[in-house]
Amino acid sequence: xxxxxxxxxxxxxxxxxxxxxxxxxxxxxxxxxxxxxxxxxxxxxxxxxxxxxxxxxxxxxxxxxxxxxxxxxxxxxxxxxxxxxxxxxxxxxxxxxxxxxxxxxxxxxxxxxxxxxxxxxxxxxxxxxxxxxxxxxxxxxxxxxxxxxxxxxxxxxxxxxxxxxxxxxxxxxxxxxxxxxxxxxxxxxxxxxxxxxxxxxxxxxxxxxxxxxxxxxxxxxxxxxxxxxxxxxxxxxxxxxxxxxxxxxxxxxxxxxxxxxxxxxxxxxxxxxxxxxxxxxxxxxxxxxxxxxxxxxxxxxxxxxxxxxxxxxxxxxxxxxxxxxxxxxxxxxxxxxxxxxxxxxxxxxxxxxxxxxxxxxxxxxxxxxxxxxxxxxxxxxxxxxxxxxxxxxxxxxxxxxxxxxxxxxxxxxxxxxxxxxxxxxxxxxxxxxxxxxxxxxxxxxxxxxxxxxxxxxxxxxxxxxxxxxxxxxxxxxxxxxxxxxxxxxxxxxxxxxxxxxxxxxxxxxxxxxxxxxxxxxxxxxxxxxxxxxxxxxxxxxxxxxxxxxxxxxxxxxxxxxxxxxxxxxxxxxxxxxxxxxxxxxxxxxxxxxxxxxxxxxxxxxxxxxxxxxxxxxxxxxxxxxxxxxxxxxxxxxxxxxxxxxxxxxxxxxxxxxxxxxxxxxxxxxxxxxxxxxxxxxxxxxxxxxxxxxxxxxxxxxxxxxxxxxxxxxxxxxxxxxxxxxxxxxxxxxxxxxx
Ligand code: GCV
Numbered sequence: 001x002x003x004x005x006x007x008x009x010x011x012x013x014x015x016x017x018x019x020x021x022x023x024x025x026x027x028x029x030x031x032x033x034x035x036x037x038x039x040x041x042x043x044x045x046x047x048x049x050x051x052x053x054x055x056x057x058x059x060x061x062x063x064x065x066x067x068x069x070x071x072x073x074x075x076x077x078x079x080x081x082x083x084x085x086x087x088x089x090x091x092x093x094x095x096x097x098x099x100x101x102x103x104x105x106x107x108x109x110x111x112x113x114x115x116x117x118x119x120x121x122x123x124x125x126x127x128x129x130x131x132x133x134x135x136x137x138x139x140x141x142x143x144x145x146x147x148x149x150x151x152x153x154x155x156x157x158x159x160x161x162x163x164x165x166x167x168x169x170x171x172x173x174x175x176x177x178x179x180x181x182x183x184x185x186x187x188x189x190x191x192x193x194x195x196x197x198x199x200x201x202x203x204x205x206x207x208x209x210x211x212x213x214x215x216x217x218x219x220x221x222x223x224x225x226x227x228x229x230x231x232x233x234x235x236x237x238x239x240x241x242x243x244x245x246x247x248x249x250x251x252x253x254x255x256x257x258x259x260x261x262x263x264x265x266x267x268x269x270x271x272x273x274x275x276x277x278x279x280x281x282x283x284x285x286x287x288x289x290x291x292x293x294x295x296x297x298x299x300x301x302x303x304x305x306x307x308x309x310x311x312x313x314x315x316x317x318x319x320x321x322x323x324x325x326x327x328x329x330x331x332x333x334x335x336x337x338x339x340x341x342x343x344x345x346x347x348x349x350x351x352x353x354x355x356x357x358x359x360x361x362x363x364x365x366x367x368x369x370x371x372x373x374x375x376x377x378x379x380x381x382x383x384x385x386x387x388x389x390x391x392x393x394x395x396x397x398x399x400x401x402x403x404x405x406x407x408x409x410x411x412x413x414x415x416x417x418x419x420x421x422x423x424x425x426x427x428x429x430x431x432x433x434x435x436x437x438x439x440x441x442x443x444x445x446x447x448x449x450x451x452x453x454x455x456x457x458x459x460x461x462x463x464x465x466x467x468x469x470x471x472x473x474x475x476x477x478x479x480x481x482x483x484x485x486x487x488x489x490x491x492x493x494x495x496x497x498x499x500x501x502x503x504x505x506x507x508x509x510x511x512x513x514x515x516x517x518x519x520x521x522x523x524x525x526x527x528x529x530x531x532x533x534x535x536x537x538x539x540x541x542x543x544x545x546x547x548x549x550x551x552x553x554x555x556x557x558x559x560x561x562x563x564x565x566x567x568x569x570x571x572x573x574x575x576x577x578x579x580x581x582x583x584x585x586x587x588x589x590x591x592x593x594x595x596x597x598x599x600x601x602x603x604x605x606x607x608x609x610x611x612x613x614x615x616x617x618x619x620x621x622x623x624x625x626x627x628x629x630x631x632x633x634x635x636x637x638x639x640x641x642x643x644x645x646x647x648x649x650x651x652x653x654x655x656x657x658x659x660x661x662x663x664x665x666x667x668x669x670x671x672x673x674x675x676x677x678x679x680x681x682x683x684x685x686x687x688x689x690x691x692x693x694x695x696x697x698x699x700x701x702x703x704x705x706x707x708x709x710x711x712x713x714x715x716x717x718x719x720x721x722x723x724x725x726x727x728x729x730x731x732x733x734x735x736x737x738x
Contacts, residue, residue, distance in 0.1 A: 043674035045488030048231050048496055049523040052092030059173055063094045066176040068108035069101040073117040077269035078156035082163045089167040104143040112151040112159050121152050128154050135184030136162030140177055157271040164234040172519050173527035186466040189476030190506035191239035203244055204427050204735045206434035207484030207491035218262030229270035235503025239273040245323035247277040249285035261313040273318035281330035293335035294345035307349040319355035320346050326363040340386040347388035361395045371601035372578040373399040377410050385417035392421040392476045397447040403556040404431050404547045407625050410606035412461045413452030421476030422465045426498045429564055431546050434491025435687040438546045439539035441501035441513035448509045453608035462509040477506040492684055493677050514540055531672050534665045549655025549692040554628035557584040563733035567698040570726055587706040591634050593627030634707045646712040652696035659689045698725035
């Protein structure tokens with residue numbers, strides 16, 4: 001191009017640029033005027049289930065009549081938070097906040113407080129003795145001849161929980177008259193476990209970065225921390241472990257303890273205690289000692305001094321969570337000591353301050369070639385009764401690792417002298433990451449309602465966890481958080497339901513998954529039955545669909561290596577056999593499945609005799625666990641009348657079909673759900689359908705090389721040869737362990 005020409009072109013370009021700049025300026029001005037209004041209406045899921053959008057007129061009128069005025073103290077931070085939440089919630093729902101009052105001189109006063117904080121409640125003399133320090137009651141009654149509602153408890157936190165209960169009733173469109181609610185938590189320690197690293201990377205996290213902005217702490221307290229605390233308090237969660245179980249010792253340095261102190265200050269008014277994951281080798285890494293041997297006096301002194309230091313900064317510190325001698329983490333076995341030795345050393349350091357140790361039973365040894373499913377039991381049962389009184393042993397729901405379906409962990413019921421806390425995974429490491437709609441409460445409920453038979457029929461896992469089976473007062477439930485920096489907190493709208501359901505089940509492990517789904521849907525989307533019913537139906541079958549299209553009939557651990565994304569039943573080789581897929585499915589020309597019966601690894605023997613007999617016999621094992629416990633011939637006749645191979649193929653397809661049906665249901669809700677959230681869910685469901693199909697096709701292509709059988713009539717062949725599925729690589733899939 002000649003220079004003159006260039007100049008001419010440049011001149012034209014310059015005029016074009018000027019025109020574009022003017023156009024952009026006009027657009028920006030328009031946006032400046034329009035955006036505030038638009039964003040005020042935006043529904044991107046950031047408000048979680050605490051949206052407090054205006055109720056339909058009739059419900060709002062009825063609500064206003066019940067809570068026209070509010071008598072609630074605000075002398076303590078928790079009281080202030082309670083009052084603020086009630087004003088915010090009732091104001092949003094009823095179209096105007098109630099007036100504040102100190103007297104009951106009319107109908108429709110909502111009274112919230114303790115006998116110590118509220119003169120009205122002190123005069124009423126309600127019997128609160130059975131409520132403990134976190135329970136509450138919500139009751140409609142008459143005070144001085146006026147209709148009133150009271151939210152009463154023995155502690156400020158109890159009142160806050162009660163306020164959230166009242167708001168839930170209002171928000172989910174339930175009647176606010178004739179109330180007589182009495183609630184106490186059935187589990188004492190109800191905690192989230194964040195697998196968040198100090199560089200904000202979240203292991204197995206699919207919702208962005210860690211919400212803890214460590215670098216800016218303690219100077220900057222992101223308002224999100226308060227919203228996080230509100231959301232947790234609304235479902236009764238009372239603790240949070242801030243850092244990953246695969247932790248750096250840095251967390252225990254003064255620099256980071258100062259940051260944790262700042263977070264504790266924000267979370268405290270909402271009843272959330274801060275806990276930390278502790279690296280067992282910290283005395284060496286940050287303490288300058290030569291050893292971390294739990295029986296070494298210098299090591300014990302180091303932990304005691306560390307505990308004293310932490311409690312000086314955080315007087316209500318909850319305690320430590322420890323992953324030891326598991327997946328390369330240091331632990332007491334490095335010194336020939338036991339898990340009890342390690343846990344008790346930390347327990348001793350925390351005990352004078354009232355802290356606890358949550359010692360994880362997720363262990364499987366590098367040296368031990370035994371069935372991985374058996375190892376935690378083998379390592380822990382001999383120490384039953386040897387743990388200090390302030391130790392909870394934290395046990396995953398199943399013996400392998402948060403698979404879409406696992407039988408309950410055989411440790412439940414096998415350590416009667418030790419309080420065992422449940423560990424569920426809320427983040428969906430093995431259930432499709434953020435994009436697959438899988439409501440996990442039915443999975444949690446399945447584990448909790450499983451009968452260990454430890455003390456005869458009715459010895460459910462829930463009764464082990466709530467302490468009622470063996471009379472333990474220290475009880476707990478942990479959920480591996482799915483929370484991150486994404487606007488919608490959990491990576492998807494529906495993953496919020498799993499956070500919500502975890503909290504509700506930690507409060508009451510006997511609660512019902514469908515009821516929880518109804519409450520969540522009413523609060524999150526709409527109280528309209530035309531919306532609630534299809535959404536709840538869709539949610540309730542969603543986890544089973546994932547089981548179907550990923551790991552039907554008891555198959556497990558068949559996902560991509562390392563990142564765990566997508567199907568890879570062909571994974572073999574590498575550092576250890578029990579990190580491969582072939583170790584778990586054991587497909588061959590004869591059949592498929594892991595023989596854990598008496599003729600195989602005999603893992604069934606770790607269950608109580610009645611359960612072992614049921615699981616150990618191919619004729620009585622429930623079909624959902626068939627291939628977990630047995631190696632089954634391809635032509636084994638199933639309850640449906642199909643042979644095993646045909647049944648497998650059928651289940652894969654059934655899972656895909658379910659996702660297609662969820663897409664149709666969701667499409668039918670267009671216009672009834674705000675456009676932004678509707679579009680996001682629709683897009684994610686489309687991804688889920690593609691990926692479900694991928695799981696089905698890849699799995700069938702692979703297993704057919706063993707079964708050597710045709711697909712049943714009407715079933716479509718995978719569109720690609722096996723080599724295609726095997727060639728797919730995902731080096732940047734999120735959440736991988738580092
Ligand atoms: C935090 C599985 C996960 C790991 C996790 C581990 C655990 O193995 O893949 O990322 O590590 O469980 O629970 O400790």
